[in-house]
Amino acid sequence: MNTYYHVMGLLLLVFYLNLLVVMEFAHGTTDLVNYSQDLTCGNQVIKFPFHIKKHNPNPSLYGYPGFELFCSSNNETMIELPHKVKLNVKNIDYKHQTIQLSDPQSCLYKHIHNLNLSESHFNYLKSDYDNFVDHYFFNCSPSNRDEIDVHSVSCLRTSTSQIYAIPSSRSIEDLPLTFCTKMFNVSLNVFDLPDKNSLRLMWSEPNCKHCESKGKICGWKNTTSNSTNKEVYCFPKNKKGNSIILCSIVQFNYIYKLQI
Numbered sequence: 001m002n003t004y005y006h007v008m009g010l011l012l013l014v015f016y017l018n019l020l021v022v023m024e025f026a027h028g029t030t031d032l033v034n035y036s037q038d039l040t041c042g043n044q045v046i047k048f049p050f051h052i053k054k055h056n057p058n059p060s061l062y063g064y065p066g067f068e069l070f071c072s073s074n075n076e077t078m079i080e081l082p083h084k085v086k087l088n089v090k091n092i093d094y095k096h097q098t099i100q101l102s103d104p105q106s107c108l109y110k111h112i113h114n115l116n117l118s119e120s121h122f123n124y125l126k127s128d129y130d131n132f133v134d135h136y137f138f139n140c141s142p143s144n145r146d147e148i149d150v151h152s153v154s155c156l157r158t159s160t161s162q163i164y165a166i167p168s169s170r171s172i173e174d175l176p177l178t179f180c181t182k183m184f185n186v187s188l189n190v191f192d193l194p195d196k197n198s199l200r201l202m203w204s205e206p207n208c209k210h211c212e213s214k215g216k217i218c219g220w221k222n223t224t225s226n227s228t229n230k231e232v233y234c235f236p237k238n239k240k241g242n243s244i245i246l247c248s249i250v251q252f253n254y255i256y257k258l259q260i
Contacts, residue, residue: 052068098202137186167190220232
């Protein structure tokens with residue numbers, strides 16, 4: 001009879017312990033459910049603060065505003081910056097919070113005038129600021145201008161016009177700019193000119209560098225709230241495993257004591 005009660009007591013204890021595991025797992029992963037599995041688009045891994053539009057019907061809960069990506073018909077990761085500037089995402093460095101972009105038609109120059117980063121979460125790398133030089137853009141009729149051909153923007157050339165991006169270090173009064181119209185001025189990184197079709201940007205907010213450096217998952221602390229004051233939090237990746245291991249140890253110790 002004593003053995004019967006011992007067995008029944010053991011079964012009930014195991015049942016309740018397993019129930020606790022399920023409850024702990026459900027509670028502990030409520031906020032993790034949308035961050036535990038990285039999404040992909042092409043060869044890019046998409047993690048918070050970025051989110052893919054069609055996979056996230058409620059970006060205010062599971063993504064950070066202004067970090068929306070989308071997959072093109074060619075399965076390429078793309079981002080739309082303010083003023084409808086759509087660019088390919090070539091690389092995202094989550095540890096250093098930088099992103100490398102390019103133009104789908106290999107002509108970043110056509111976006112230069114419309115690119116206004118002040119309306120986004122992105123900015124140029126701080127290390128690049130000293131490399132920026134003002135450039136004058138001119139729209140000229142087709143003609144032989146050997147002296148400034150080095151400044152021509154080939155991807156913007158048409159049968160009736162040629163665009164030149166001339167650095168301010170040159171005196172434009174001495175240049176062959178007859179039949180040319182000045183378009184605008186803009187600062188360009190002389191070591192990373194748009195003709196390389198590469199634009200490097202960084203973001204500071206939200207700050208998930210500490211999460212990445214610790215091998216944790218960054219995301220909203222409370223995804224069930226519609227509040228605008230949600231807090232970014234670092235989640236441990238092995239939360240589920242720790243809960244199950246802890247509960248298993250408790251079960252094992254109890255069974256072991258019954259046997260001795």
